Structure formats: structure tokens, C-alpha cells
Amino acid sequence: MEIGIIGLPQSGKSTLFEIMTGVKSREMHAETCVRGLAVVPDARFDRLAEIFRPERVSPAKVPFSDVNAVGEKAWDAVRQSLAGAEGLLHVVDAFIAADVPEILNRYRSLEDELALADLMIVENRLERLAKMAKKPLTPQDILHAHVLPLLKGQLEAGRPLRELILTEEERRGLKSFSFWTIRPELVVVNTPEENPAVADAFLREAGLSVPAIGICCAIEAELMALPPEEQKEFLESMGIAEAAFGRVIRASFSLLGRISFFTVGEDEVKAWVIPAGTKAPRAAGTIHNDFERGFIKAEAIGFEEFIACGGTHAGAKAAGKLRLEGKEYVVRDGDIINFRFNV
Numbered sequence: 652m653e654i655g656i657i658g659l660p661q662s663g664k665s666t667l668f669e670i671m672t673g674v675k676s677r678e679m680h681a682e683t684c685v686r687g688l689a690v691v692p693d694a695r696f697d698r699l700a701e702i703f704r705p706e707r708v709s710p711a712k713v714p715f716s717d718v719n720a721v722g723e724k725a726w727d728a729v730r731q732s733l734a735g736a737e738g739l740l741h742v743v744d745a746f747i748a749a750d751v752p753e754i755l756n757r758y759r760s761l762e763d764e765l766a767l768a769d770l771m772i773v774e775n776r777l778e779r780l781a782k783m784a785k786k787p788l789t790p791q792d793i794l795h796a797h798v799l800p801l802l803k804g805q806l807e808a809g810r811p812l813r814e815l816i817l818t819e820e821e822r823r824g825l826k827s828f829s830f831w832t833i834r835p836e837l838v839v840v841n842t843p844e845e846n847p848a849v850a851d852a853f854l855r856e857a858g859l860s861v862p863a864i865g866i867c868c869a870i871e872a873e874l875m876a877l878p879p880e881e882q883k884e885f886l887e888s889m890g891i892a893e894a895a896f897g898r899v900i901r902a903s904f905s906l907l908g909r910i911s912f913f914t915v916g917e918d919e920v921k922a923w924v925i926p927a928g929t930k931a932p933r934a935a936g937t938i939h940n941d942f943e944r945g946f947i948k949a950e951a952i953g954f955e956e957f958i959a960c961g962g963t964h965a966g967a968k969a970a971g972k973l974r975l976e977g978k979e980y981v982v983r984d985g986d987i988i989n990f991r992f993n994v
């Protein structure tokens with residue numbers, strides 16, 4: 652689970668990465684790829700931490716990667732560094748080019764490059780497959796021979812691969828190619844300080860098929876440079892309720908189809924990150940293998956209900972709201988869970 656930051660040179664990638672993760676990527680010239688974790692803002696988590704006042708808090712985090720690459724080999728470095736990234740965050744510079752057609756041009760110029768890179772991989776593989784026609788084919792070869800022409804058509808039509816409807820098996824079979832346009836993408840429009848509304852105009856007019864958010868990295872960087880107690884004042888003076896980078900992190904988190912459930916107690920309040928649709932035993936396994944192996948039941952309650960019951964397990968139990976869920980239970984976002992297991 653990782654999100655790779657991409658964008659044209661000098662679009663504000665490292666600035667955004669630094670705001671979100673606190674890792675000073677621009678000072679780390681020697682490192683081609685800088686990784687950092689961003690805390691996912693979650694009011695429910697904060698509330699639970701307030702209630703339990705635990706020794707440790709462990710909120711959900713999203714890993715981001717920022718590539719510092721210049722020169723001729725930059726593209727290769729980006730490709731290699733981000734091969735394992737599950738999702739992409741595309742930063743589009745709108746802080747100099749503040750009119751919509753030009754912003755769109757910038758967005759498209761990188762998207763076209765990504766699609767072209769994917770097309771080259773597809774064509775290479777198809778050529779190699781054609782050459783081995785007389786040799787015995789592996790199941791992987793057969794899958795590729797069957798699916799890749801479909802991908803080729805899609806890319807030639809100027810459409811990203813993520814729009815194709817593929818089976819799980821096909822997706823798995825294509826994984827090793829690390830295609831750019833098959834991965835989920837979030838667009839971040841980096842707006843000029845004096846015209847934040849240009850992002851809205853862009854989002855209205857561009858007709859993107861992927862989620863997008865406008866943010867002014869320069870303002871947010873200023874904000875993050877302040878001591879925490881002054882940050883709130885700064886936001887209020889700008890008439891903003893929440894820093895926009897928090898929304899970017901949250902959107903990145905849902906981009907990857909992740910949800911979180913909570914474990915609570917006086918020692919620790921922790922948000923556990925799982926793919927949406929995960930059943931209780933697998934979710935228990937993220938805490939410890941033994942929890943999955945010896946899974947008996949999940950004692951679960953939704954966050955809202957927990958609060959409605961006075962924010963205690965005793966209250967929840969008395970109200971009959973503590974559910975005992977079995978192996979087939981699909982964990983919901985915001986569940987507070989206590990696993991019963993036996994090994």
C-alpha cells in the first residue's frame with residue numbers, strides 16, 4: 652500500500668509530500684526516492700483518543716513516495732522507484748498557468764506520456780509473444796496473448812487502462828508490468844495563492860474520470876511551518892476549517908479502497924488499515940497471526956453507536972449494542988472491535 656507522487660518538473664510534488672509527511676524531501680538530494688508516512692485525519696479516532704486517554708495513539712497512515720530525479724535518466728528513475736506504488740497522486744501545477752485550458756494541457760501532457768509508456772510495454776510484449784508462436788505457451792503467455800490486444804486498443808483510443816473491466820485473474824496476470832494508467836489516480840491541482848478558485852473551474856471543465864482536489868501548496872507549507880497553536884489561528888484568519896492537505900491524505904486513503912477499524916484501551920487506541928470488504932478473521936490477522944488462526948468471535952460496535960451509548964463498553968453492553976460477529980462478518984469502516992480468539 653503506497654502512493655507514488657507524479658507530476659511535471661517543478662509542479663510542487665516535493666512541497667506537497669513534505670506538507671503531508673513532514674519528511675524534508677527537498678533536502679535529500681542524494682536519495683532518488685524519498686518515502687514518508689502521512690497520518691490520515693480522522694475525527695472519530697481523535698474522539699476515541701480523548702475518551703480513553705491511552706499511553707499510545709496509533710492513527711492510520713498512508714505511505715507516500717516522492718522521486719527526486721533530474722536529467723536524462725529521470726523517467727527511468729521515476730518508473731523504477733514507483734513500480735510498487737499501488738496508487739498515483741498526480742500534482743498539476745496551476746500556480747503559474749492560471750487558466751483552465753493551460754492547466755488541462757499540463758495535466759494531459761503527463762497523462763499522455765504515461766499512456767505512451769504503457770503502450771510501449773504492451774507492444775513489446777505482444778511482439779515477443781508473436782515470435783514465440785512455435786514454442787509451448789505458459790498459462791501466463793496465454794493470458795497475455797488474450798488480454799494485451801484489448802489493452803492496446805484502449806491505449807490507442809487515448810483511454811487509461813483503469814477504465815477497462817478486467818477479472819481478478821487478469822489483473823493479477825498484468826501486475827508485473829506495473830502499468831501507469833491501470834492504477835487508481837488522484838489529481839491534485841496546485842493553485843496560485845491569489846486564485847484558489849481556478850481549481851474549481853478546472854474540475855468543472857476538465858471532465859476528469861478520476862477524483863481531484865484543489866490545494867495551494869504554498870499556503871499550506873506556510874501553515875505547517877507555524878507552531879501548532881498558531882496553525883489554528885492561521886486557518887481561522889483565512890476562513891478555512893481544515894487544512895486542505897488533510898483532505899488529500901483522506902482521498903488517497905479511500906483511493907486505495909482502504910477502511911479502518913479501531914481497537915481501544917488505556918494502553919493504546921489504534922486504527923487498523925484493511926481493504927474494504929475484509930472479513931473478521933483476516934482483519935484480526937492484521938493485529939496478530941494468532942488472532943486469525945484462533946479466531947472465535949469479533950465483539951464489534953460502530954463508532955457512532957459507541958458514542959451514542961456514552962462512549963464506554965459497559966454502556967454499549969447494557970444497551971445491547973455490542974454485537975458478537977462470526978467468521979463471515981465483513982468489517983465496516985469505523986467499527987470498534989475486540990477479537991476473541993483461542994490458540
Ligand SMILES: Nc1nc2c(ncn2[C@@H]2O[C@H](COP(=O)(O)OP(=O)(O)OP(=O)(O)O)[C@@H](O)[C@H]2O)c(=O)[nH]1
Nearest residue numbers: 659660661662663664665666746841842867868869
Ligand atoms: N507560488 C507557488 N509556488 C510553489 C507552490 N508549490 C511549490 N512552489 C514552488 O515551486 C517550486 C517547485 O516546488 P517543488 O515542490 O520542489 O516541486 P517538484 O515538483 O518537487 O519539483 P522537481 O522535483 O524538481 O520536479 C519551488 O520553488 C516551490 O517553492 C505553490 O503552491 N505556489
Ligand SMILES: [Mg+2]
Nearest residue numbers: 664665718719
Ligand atoms: Mg521534487
